[in-house]
Amino acid sequence: MKENEQLIELADLNNTVVIPEDLEDDPFYVNREFVKKIARLRRELANHPLLDPNLYLEYDVKRGLRDAAGKGVLTGLTEVSDVVAYRLEKGNQIPDDGHLYYQGVEVNDLIAGLGDRKFGFEETSFLLIFGHLPNQEELDVFLSVMEEMQHLGGRFVRDVVMKASNANIMNALQRCVLTLYTYDSDPDNIAPDNVLRQSLELINKLPLLAVYSYHAYMHFRQGATLMIRNPKKGLSLAENILLMLRADGHYTALEAKVLDVALILHADHGGGNNSTFTTHVVSSSGTDTYSSTAASIASLKGPRHGGANLKVQNMFADIKAHVKNWADEKELTAYLEKILNKEAFDQSGLIYGMGHAVYTLSDPREVILKEYAHMLAKEKHMEEEFNLYESVERIAGRLIMERRRVHKNVCANVDFYSGFVYTMLGIPEELFTPIFAIARIPGWSAHRLEEIMNTSKIIRPAYKYVGHHIPYVPMNERK
Known part of the structure; x- marks a missing residue:
């Protein structure tokens, strides 16, 4: 598949195609003319118009099934598990340590x-x-x-x-x-x-x-x-x-x-x-x-769901490569600021493993796993690396709050330490x-x-059609 992706790129750029002989038994094998046709279809797709983002506001669409505050839209009931991030005081939600x-x-x-x-x-x-x-x-x-x-x-x-x-x-x-x-x-x-x-x-x-x-x-x-x-x-x-x-x-x-x-x-x-x-x-x-x-x-x-801990591990590999003294808080802070400024790591501006869609003061899973990560780090003689994680957790939370100019706490989530734990256990990244x-x-x-x-009903949410109804055009009249 990878070879053919490269072939399509070649056809798209200069119509030059070289197909290795060993691809003939590949289920994704395509001949030269077919590669050109695929390239044309890709260009057609690239010209497809995007939806106007203002329409989501006009029709009050809960994108990602979340409201304007980022809270999930209620779509069902469950007794299996409960995620608690606030306490109620006089009807108001007050940020609190998380509970699961x-x-x-x-x-x-x-x-x-x-x-x-x-x-x-x-x-x-x-x-x-x-x-x-x-x-x-x-x-x-x-x-x-x-x-x-x-x-x-x-x-x-x-x-x-x-x-x-x-x-x-x-x-x-x-x-x-x-x-x-x-x-x-x-x-x-x-x-x-x-x-x-x-x-x-x-x-x-x-x-x-x-x-x-x-x-x-x-x-x-x-x-x-x-x-x-x-x-x-x-x-x-x-x-x-x-x-x-x-x-x-x-x-x-x-x-x-x-x-x-x-x-x-x-x-x-x-x-x-x-x-x-x-x-x-x-x-x-x-x-x-x-x-x-x-x-x-x-x-x-x-x-965006299950692969976050691998992103954290890759980020820490980058931090280790660029921060000479892990115990130097100034040097570490300066590099984390570069990450937030999109000047380092993957230029996303994100410090992975920090923040959660629901939890506020703390993610209970992270709190527990951090404790066991520390125990394992002692057994593995990796306390210096654990201290680096702890420092990044503390500094990153402060930097993100300052950057967003909000008083809401930014806590580490369970992905922050899980990749580190798996690494100490000798679990390869392919199995994270x-x-x-x-x-x-x-x-x-x-x-x-x-x-x-x-329940006995199929889950079927609604989508609002925002396109235009147009007349059918016969083949010989199409441009």
């Missing part, structure tokens, strides 16, 4: 209550799907069911995962999830009990699909030794991810704990985030679980967003079940 609740239980309490116990993500999955915290007997049954579902089979790994490898593991996940449909004996049945079974299968299979797809990419595209390791019974999902990912299969108790906490923190975030709203929209059409999940993965793949998808499957599943069990 799963089925009414605050996430901070959920993680604190685990103590040294593992299977925190599994317990969270039970809570999100069934609506209450499991007792020990319920958890034991749930874990035994989950354990039996944590396999793919050699045929699927060989015929699906190993085929058509690519660097974007999110695309690989979509392809694999959709193919699971053909292996399901009852794929189109959307009765709640069948959707529950499918959801539990996906929660347990997605880690294998992600890790194996990464190994396939590294082997077939990068020449690395192919390594496929089966998960072990008795280990948590977080432990098995590290086991399957690492060549030696070794990990520390703290590493497994930190990954478990990261998965919990990403398991859900209200019904209005893009991928979860996608779950509701697609599920309302009556489609199958695999199609719904693939659609949500597609949404999460977008850099897939780890997010692995974590979010229980939330998507809970919302899908909620949509199926509580």
Whole structure:
């Protein structure tokens, strides 16, 4: 595909086309004349008029389903999770430390209550799907069911995962999830009990699909030794991810704990985030679980949604390359000002990982993950790097507030430290967003079940037509 994109550019510029012989078996192979035709169509598209932005104001269109203040338009009801960023005083919203609740239980309490116990993500999955915290007997049954579902089979790994490898593991996940449909004996049945079974299968299979797809990419595209390791019974999902990912299969108790906490923190975030709203929209059409999940993965793949932590990591790599003394606050501040002035990094003027659409004083997920990032940094002897993150968080918040001339606090969001945590865990960048998808499957599943069990209407918003009705022009009269 990349080769052909380059060919189209050539045709667009000077009508010179060179097609390598090895492209003849490429499904996107095009001959010289066809490349020229595509180039012409691209020019036609470039001349297509854009909508007048004033029309959005005229018709009071809530662009992005947000009002003028940036608050999400109410489109549904949910009991799965709650995102709280304000406290009410005499009817007024007062900025406050953020709180995140799963089925009414605050996430901070959920993680604190685990103590040294593992299977925190599994317990969270039970809570999100069934609506209450499991007792020990319920958890034991749930874990035994989950354990039996944590396999793919050699045929699927060989015929699906190993085929058509690519660097974007999110695309690989979509392809694999959709193919699971053909292996399901009852794929189109959307009765709640069948959707529950499918959801539990996906929660347990997605880690294998992600890790194996990464190994396939590294082997077939990068020449690395192919390594496929089966998960072990008795280990948590977080432990098995590290086991399957690492060549030696070794990990520390703290590493497994930190990954478990990261998965919990990403398991859900209200019904209005893009991928979860996608779950509701697609599920309302009556489609199958695999199609719904693939659609949500597609949404999460977008850099405006699931890829933000990678942007943070790239930004910090740039900061490290240009700031000689990380402890020098003046030097660090000067470079952050350059980033805000669009003079450094990607010239976007953004300090990634700072600010949130809902949270005001703090993002509770960031607060918790930062604590565990510090623990892991000590174990990894990376405290100097952690201090850099902490300094950027503090300085950037102040600079952004000064730049915007507002008194509203600008807090770091969960993406600020998640990429750093994944890096310390040895998780490659190609798996940053897939780890997010692995974590979010229980939330998507809970919302899908909620949509199926509580509503019977397809979600169908309205779009206002603002074009013009014109008469049909016969072919021989067109210019």
